[in-house]
Amino acid sequence: MxxxxxxxxxxxxxxxxxxxxxxxxxxxxxxxxxxxxxxxxxxxxxxxxxxxxxxxxxxxxxxxxxxxxxxxARAVSGLRAVAFVDEDHALRLPWARPEGIARLLEWAGEAVPVTGPAQQRRSWNLSGLFRLPTAGGPVWLKATPPFAHAEPLALAAVSTVDSTLVPPVLASAPGRLLLPEVPGVDCWDAPPPVVADAVRRLVTAQARVVPPPGLPDRRPGPLSIAVRGLLDGAAVPELSTVERSSAHRLVDRWETLDACGLPDTLVHGDFHPGNWRSDGGPPVVLDWADAHLGNPVLDGLRAIDYLPADRRAVAEEAWVRAWTDAAAGSRPREALRLAAPLAHLTYAVRYQEFLDNIEPSERVYHRGDPAAVIREALRAAGSE
The missing domain is CATH 3.90.79.10 (Nucleoside Triphosphate Pyrophosphohydrolase)
Structure with missing residues (x-):
């Protein structure tokens, strides 16, 4: 297609x-x-x-x-006539409005010496991304919605324990970030040493970092409440009674997972290799918009699941060894097994947050996602 x-x-x-x-x-x-x-x-x-x-x-x-x-930017003629009325919506985001983009670019221009027009690179309900030229090289303006407010908090916290793991922040304000361009390529096809390095360095940082105040709380207690609320509410029309009952039973696993001895810490939330960038050296980890306070097993599973099949074992071994060293007495391999279904339930809650906080025309990006990943959780539990 x-x-x-x-x-x-x-x-x-x-x-x-x-x-x-x-x-x-x-x-x-x-x-x-x-x-x-x-x-x-x-x-x-x-x-x-x-x-x-x-x-x-x-x-x-x-x-x-x-x-x-x-x-x-200016009126043009010769277009096909069409009936269109731009009806405003309370959940419309700033980068979906001309005046909102103008304010974003004005703010960026006050923070860095922009030398030419901005290039719009990406726009949807989760972010607006613009590349800005400056005398010192390109910088990136990233705008995010209120439900992705944790990114600057996470970047600041991680930089205190490993400044090479995250990009430096040139400027930030609520809902907006300026970041330098990170050289290299995304790590979808990273060689095994790069995979192992990314995983080990994240674990090391997570074991040392002090989670900052203000992170979304996705520890077992709050997350269990959110999952049960989803199963009894928004997801009900798309799930059968049997599916809902089975998913409810899975929620109890969080207590068992907690017994594996991994600490609640700052979790990236979307730690797949497309969010790692490397020029051959140590990867820089980008896009912390889903950061939260919770169990770090979610990041281990995300890396493993998204890597090519021949590199998944590399990521798993690096993650298990790193947490074995960082948390004495912990059982990280058992945590990976127990959390495989729970990770999908976590993503179901996050997808529902997206749907609840974006205007109707853009819900097509995530429509059906909560129910789909709940079914993935059931399949993961059933395959054990």
Whole structure:
């Protein structure tokens, strides 16, 4: 499949018309680089993609026909006439509004000496990402929603124990970060030494760090309450009675997991190799928006599950050895086994937070995800 695009073009609140459909060369809905490039070449004016309006032909955050709301820097003519009214929504995020993006870029310009126009790289309900040129090299402006407020807290805390593990923060304010460009490539296909290094260094930092106040609390008590509330509420229409009952029984596992002796600490929350970046040296770990206080086994499982099959054992052994050394008397390998279903329940709670806090047109990114990962939890428990 591929992604085709229709753009509804506005300028200062007036609908100018529509352009498309046209095909772009990347499938991911949130990737704005090819969309912006096509529109600016066709229209001859700078544009910003504000938000997703509709999707047909796919519901997996990629492919299909996607309609976006796009703001043009100047009025243009010759577009296809279309009826469009931009009805505001209380949950619309700042980077989905022209004035919100303007304020973000103005703030960034006050913090660093920007030397040219910003490039919009990514935009969806979880973040807006812009690459800014400066005399000292590119910097990245990242905007995040209120339910991802933990990232600057996590970066600051980790930097106190290993400043090489995370990117330095150039500036931060509620809902926004400025970070330098990290050289290298994402580590989806990292060689075994890089995998082992990333895992060991994260564990070492987690064993030493003091979790900062203000992190979301996903220790067993609060998390168990959240999972039970989800099973009895939002997820009910998509789950059978048998599925809900089975998932409720899984929640009791957290007490057994706690007995494995791993400390509650700062958890990355999405520690897959796409969030590690390396130029051949020690990886830098990015994207701490899901950071929380909880059991670090979640990060071990995330790394193992997302790596190529021939490198999963490397990650597991590195994680087990690192925690065996860091927490005397702990049983990290048993923790991995016990937590395999529980990790999916944790993600179910997080996905429901996304759905509860984003405007309706963008819920397609996560629709059905809580029920899907609850079923993954049941499959993981059933395969033991």
């Amino acid at each position: 591929s992604r085709t695009v229709t753009a509804i073009i506005t300028h200062h609140g007036a609908c100018l018309g529509a352009l498309g459909p046209f095909t772009v060369d990347t499938p991911w809905w949130a990737d704005m680089v090819p969309v912006v490039a096509h529109l600016e070449a066709a229209l001859g004016v700078p544009v910003l993609v504000l938000r997703l309006l509709d999707v047909h032909g796919s519901d997996g955050a990629r492919d299909g026909h996607v309609t976006y709301h796009v703001e043009a």
